[in-house]
Amino acid sequence: MAINEAASQAELVGRASDLVEVIRKHVPWQEENRVLHEEVLRAVTDAGIMKMRVPVRYGGAESDVRTVSAVIAELARGDGAVGWTISTYTMGSWLAGLFPDEVQDEIFADPSVRICGGVNPSGVATPVDGGVVLNGRWHFVSGAPHSQWDMHSVLLADGAGGFEPATIAVPMSDLTIVDDWHTAGLRATGSVTTIAQDLFVPQARVLPMIPVMMHGQHASKLNADSLTWKLPFVPHATAVTSSSAVGMAKAAREAFFEKLPSRKIAYTHYERQAEAPLTHLQVAQAAMKIDEAEFHVRRAAERLDAKVRAGELWSLEERALSKMDAATACLRAKEAVDVLNTASGGSSIYSDQPMQRIERDIQALNLNGVLHPNTVAETYGRILCGLEPNTDLL
16 A cells, blocks of 8 residues: 555645745744744645645645655754744654544544644653543643644553653643743744543553554554554654745745845955855855755665655664764754854844754754764764664654
């Protein structure tokens, strides 16, 4: 069975490109209010982008990873916070597709449903008759203020003093939201804190994650033959979310070249910055770093699509390499933005200039624990040296 191609990559990426100006129009409001603007959310929904990881039977597209990554990068070209938030919604829909079909019926009954989530198991689920009692506090829940459901990562008690990782589907109406997202970067993602206190969750909404992460086994019968839900979780999630970094770097390049014709180099005899050899070196260096970032995301996405189509198993080294591709894309994108920001001069620090926001956003993205270049490189290096990985998140 092929991955559904009802909407082609070119079509979906084109729709995302058409949204860039709408997104940029609302950047000041989003920065101030720390969430996405309703017009942006409506435009993304109307473009069908929220359907990329929704099962076909609910009107979804089940697009391949290459398409999803390209769309997210294009949205991030408009605003990195939009790309990041939509990538987390996209992965939230994918996680929902792993649950029993009756749970999916409940979640996707709303055709415009938005599903947030995260991978940090900051809660404990204690088994009781018919389900679990959930207690926890989750930080960095991107997109939570506009979501209807939350895919919470938890530690599921096994009754013998041990725990296993699990994901629990919780309606946002059952959670307390703490508006504590006051940050330097990715401000518009609304990555607030959510709290569950003595919350009963039915057993059907509890999904053990070790079978999902390591063996591709989930609880959906109707999605069992779909290639979309045969994708390995961590390589898939990191390929999708790191795509935002590529879009941010491209936005920085656009911002730089838009100002270049009228910019000189202060306190030098260069009346036109474009004539300075230093500028030539800087833009060449930045351009190649952006190309490298895009290469790593594309390689990760194409590896995922190719292996799932071929039905191939994943080695531990391939899982680590996929995560390394994503982290390297973030790092190269940040390096490109750093070069362009340095070349942009003092005027770029004004709050109405995009370069300063992109610099803050790409820094924040590179501090994400799952995509942190140093942490991921250590894990990949350990595996290359024949050691066990120092993480379960592969």
